[in-house]
Amino acid sequence: MSEYVYPVLFGMACGLFDRILMLRTDYRQYPTYLHGKIIHVALGFIASALGAVAVPALMEENITAITFLTVAASQFREVRNMERNTLAQLDSYELVSRGSTYIEGIAVAFESRNYLVIFTAMITTLVYIEFNIVVGLIAALICILISKKLMGGGKLKDIVDIEFVKPHFVNEGLYIDNIYIMNIGLPQRQEEILKYGMGFILKPKNFDARSTIANLGQRQAILHDVSVALGVYRDSGTPALVPLAKRDLEDGRVAVFVLPQNRDIQRALEIIGNTPTLENAIRMPTERNTKEG
Amino acid sequence: MNLVMSIEKMILAIITTNPKKAPSGIAVFHCDNQEEMYKICSVLEPILDGIAHKITDEIMIIVKH
Structure with missing residues (x-):
């Protein structure tokens, strides 16, 4: 087994955990139950895998592997489109509509959450490889706190x-x-x-x-x-x-x-x-x- | 909001107790008194999916928003 297996798995787990923490169903009821959630958890998994794998690839001096991340970027832009389309379609059947500004805000949030997941997975994998799992856990915690802070946003x-x-x-x-x-x-x-x-x-x-x-x-x-x-x-x-x-x-x-x-x-x-x-x-x-x- | 000009609001019907004051070119309902005016308005409002607005004591309009 390669020496990178555990760090990569650890990075992916941290990334996925971060995504699940950012996936809240609250009174605004978005995302709705189960199906909507599965989509976002699955995409979060892909994002964390991409982030985690990028680190060993770079360490093995496989520099071109970084182009892989551009695939991720276009993938998550697609997430934004998907959210926007779904919400815009549903909006016409709401008794009080959300409005395009709100929808765009939600779509942007969904896209950026995936980038935060990549970031978390990358950092934790890197730290695990360079140091050990304990430092990796601390790094994961810091990343999650940063994600929370960045995703918080202001209140009226x-x-x-x-x-x-x-x-x-x-x-x-x-x-x-x-x-x-x-x-x-x-x-x-x-x-x-x-x-x-x-x-x-x-x-x-x-x-x-x-x-x-x-x-x-x-x-x-x-x-x-x-x-x-x-x-x-x-x-x-x-x-x-x-x-x-x-x-x-x-x-x-x-x-x-x-x-x-x-x-x-x-x-x-x-x-x-x-x-x-x-x-x-x-x-x-x-x-x-x-x-x- | 849109740069392209489009008509967003439209008068669908006029309900009046004073036909002399009502504009032409639109469906006008002549009423004898204010009570009848309110009655016709409350029937027309859900049918036309518009809002009944009162302009003066004599004229009410149903507007599509």
């Missing part, structure tokens, strides 16, 4: 203050605080909205946050997350009962109007706060001055 509560405000009508206009949401003509619908509707005001903590929550994709992500977690009082053919997020042009506050089935204010505040800030929506206008000045 870090950049905004969230406050519950009851929606109200001024004539036919639906308002949350002073932010106009939409015009509802039928008194019967107005009653429903006052009964089931909840309003939230997101107040940006700084100028960067103002641009981030202004992004339409970010706002759709908030609506989607709240609707998934708390249910939604709506059906096809009732477009008047649509959750909306509108912006105050004066100061950049965003009013979120939702119609949840479970009207637990505290829980809704938590869920909005835990909505990820989408990396495609993050804007940092204030960075410009510091870099260029």
